[in-house]
Amino acid sequence: MRFFSACRALAGAQRGAVAVESALAITLVLVPLCLGAADLGVVFATQARLDQATQAAVLAAWGNTAAASPAALQALATEAYGTAPPSLIMTTPSLACVCLTVASGQETSTPANCGGTCASGQMASYLSLSLSAQVTLPVPLPALPAAIALSSGGTVRIQ
Known part of the structure; x- marks a missing residue:
């Protein structure tokens, strides 16, 4: 009978219920x-580093077109990005040239060969680069993928 009386006493007890609910x-x-x-903090910090590296490379290409080689831009981007994981992936910068002409107050551009001349108008060269990083989340949650691909890119007129 002691067992049943103890069970009845425990069944009506409310002591400690708030602590259990708080723990849950x-x-x-x-x-x-x-x-x-x-996880979001890691993603945002990595994206900020990617943007900083892109900005450093684009500004270097804009400020000194003679030193805008792919190797030099890679070195600048890597320096601005830092050595902390995840590693930086940079595609080879691409160069695109167009002939700019103004007619009736409207500027138009037509693709041209880089290094060539424009019959009518001015040659413009644009350098595009793309940086990316694969972020592995420190604590992957079921609703999120374990790895997230981040990217940053920029285009600058260099001539």
Whole structure:
């Protein structure tokens, strides 16, 4: 009979219920939110580093067209990006040239061979580059992929 009386006493007890409910709320709600915030922090920080590296390479190409070789731009982007993981991936910069002509107040551009001349108008050269990084999330959650591909790109007129 002692067992049944102890069970009846425990069934009506409310002591400690708030502590158990708080522990469940923290475990089931707040911990995943904090882990997701940590994942987002890594993604945002890496994207900011990519943008900084793109900006450094584009400004270097714009400011000194003679030194705008792919190797020099790669070195500048890598220096601006830093050595912390994930690693930086840079595609080979591409050069596109167009002939700019103005007629009736409208500027038009037609593709041209780089290094050539324009019959009517002015030659313009544009350098495009693209940087990317594959971010592996520190704490992958079921709703998110384990790796996220980030990219940044820029185009600058160099001539």
